[in-house]
Amino acid sequence: MNSKTRTRTIILLILVLTMSLLSACMKEENKGGELEGKLEGTLKVMYFQENLFFQKYGNYFMNQFPNVEFEVVNTQWLMKYPAADSNKAFKEYIEERKPDVLYLDMSSYSYAIENDLLHPLDSVIQQDKFDLEGILPMVTDWLKKEGSGGLYALAPEFSTSGLYYNIDLFEKYNVELPRNGMSFQEVLNLAEQFPVKGSEAERIYGLSTTSSSTATKLSEAIFQMTNYYGTVQGLSYVSADGKNITIDSPQWRNIYEKVVDTYQSGIISPPGSWENDLFLNGRAAMIVEGSYYLNMISQAEGRLKSPLRWGVVTQPVHSQDPDVAPNMGLTDIFGVYANSPNKKLAWEFIKFASGTEVAKSLSRAPGGSLSVRPDFIPEVNGTALSAFYELTKMSDFSYPLNVPEGFDSILQTIFSRETEAVLAGEQTIDEALQKINAKGNEQLKEAHIRAALKKEKDK
Incomplete structure (x- = not known):
């Protein structure tokens, strides 16, 4: 092959490679571009x-x-x-x-x-x-x-939570109104400023149990509140791989002790009280609820003896990550x-x-979900819902997926049993956490074994 032929061959190869690269680039650029089908x-x-x-x-x-x-x-x-x-x-x-x-x-x-x-x-x-x-x-x-x-x-749309508060109760007891970006500790500090005296049928509470609570006794309510408080702090009681219980730690201890003290002091309403919804009936100063609670407020206002003056601020946040929404989801x-x-x-x-048309529709009838477009922030009976749009980051927290089905209820049973011993003065907070951790690990291993056997059987 002479030099001219070699030169032509090299040029042709370069052209072929160039065209191939251009074609690949065009395909990459068109990825997700032209769409198939008709608008009918x-x-x-x-x-x-x-x-x-x-x-x-x-x-x-x-x-x-x-x-x-x-x-x-x-x-x-x-x-x-x-x-x-x-x-x-x-x-x-x-x-x-x-x-x-x-x-x-x-x-x-x-x-x-x-x-x-x-x-x-x-x-x-x-x-x-x-x-x-x-x-x-x-x-x-x-x-x-x-x-x-x-x-x-x-x-x-998205769903989120907020801290709802009763304006009349805050004014009556001369307590500073809640503000956006409060930590859970700050919420409890506010709740402590309300009186704890009076009969169960008439007294008020600084903080109400949520309507979603399934607790039927105090020890179960403490478990659910401790778990919620921990989630706000970015904590999980199970390790990331789903194989170990992690509740015997200084962070969990501080939360557990605070929740036990708060319930024992009568600051938070007892389990089961949500059936009468103390907040809607003017007997609780605050409640942490989801955006779906707006529907319950609207429905209740028609049957209340006097109008409920309420406001809402952001849900409790982690003090070190005040811009993060611990409880927010895309629905x-x-x-x-x-x-x-x-x-x-x-x-x-x-x-x-x-788009904007659906956003307008959501703003006219806010309920469980809110439009992702802040230009259409809704109001409920004159109360603006801008607090739901204040936090700027979604939480990276995720519950470990590799936890056997049904283990949550097993751990709640263990936690409740040990908490009852704490409430009865039979053991300390530290002793309870050590037992919860040890018994929880034992039950978690057994749950993994059962799950593996079931998976093998279902093959």
Whole structure:
């Protein structure tokens, strides 16, 4: 081969390599770009309740797209699976039913990305100039973090908690009103300033037991409050690998002792009192509740003898991370199924659900969930709900997944039994924690063995 031929060959090779690289780059740029399908026909959407889907999203969307019909793929049956198996069942169900729009929670969103079930949205968001700026940054930040920097879904709404307070009781007893960014210790300090005297039928409490409490006796209430307080501090009573109990520590000891003292002093309402909702009946100065509690306030105000003057500030936070919301979740996460033939229509629906029209609808009737768009902060009977939008970061705390199903109730039984001995003066706080840790570890190992045997049997 002469030198001219070699030169031509080298040039041709360079051209081929260059074209290949350009083609690869163009494919990468178009990833998530052009979408298949038309803006008409039947769209299959996963959701947990058909009527609610049409009430929140479907009817509004069909007004704009009259040539579209929905088939709602119900997800309620997934709730019967334990956490360890639900993601696997979720994937199998998607592959069987082939929905166009996936309905996800925060756990299944991460799983769906890892298993290539979602179509990336970054390119279409950019092409359509979809308004991400109007969405709470912590929402898109979390979605991107789980997607290693990419967006694979959008969430129209979120749920969170707040510290609700009775203005009249604070004024009557000359106690400073709660403020945003208080730690749980500061909340308890406020609660201690209210009187603890009076009959059980008439006295007031500084802090009420939450309506979601399942405790029927004092020791169970102490377990639930200790667990909640610990979660705010970023603590878990089980190690990250789900194999060891970690409750015998200085941090847990301080929390446990404080909660026991507070309950024994009569500052927090006793278990079971939530059935009469002391806060709504004007007998509790404060209560930590979810955003769903707004519905209960609205419903109660029609039957109360006198109007309830109330306010709400941010939920209790960790004093070292005052911008982090310990209890906040994305409730409706929608993504385009990677194998859907109707990606174009699926994206149009997700864009609509996360847009301003649905945000306006949520602001008109706030309930369990709130719009992720702070331009549409709602009010309830003249009370602004801006406190729910104050915290700027979502918590990284997650309960270890590798904990056998049902172990929580086992640990609560152990904890309650040892706490009863503390309340009776039969043992100290330190002795109780040592026993809870030892007995908890023993039961946790047995629970893992039972779970492994069951898994082997089910193969």
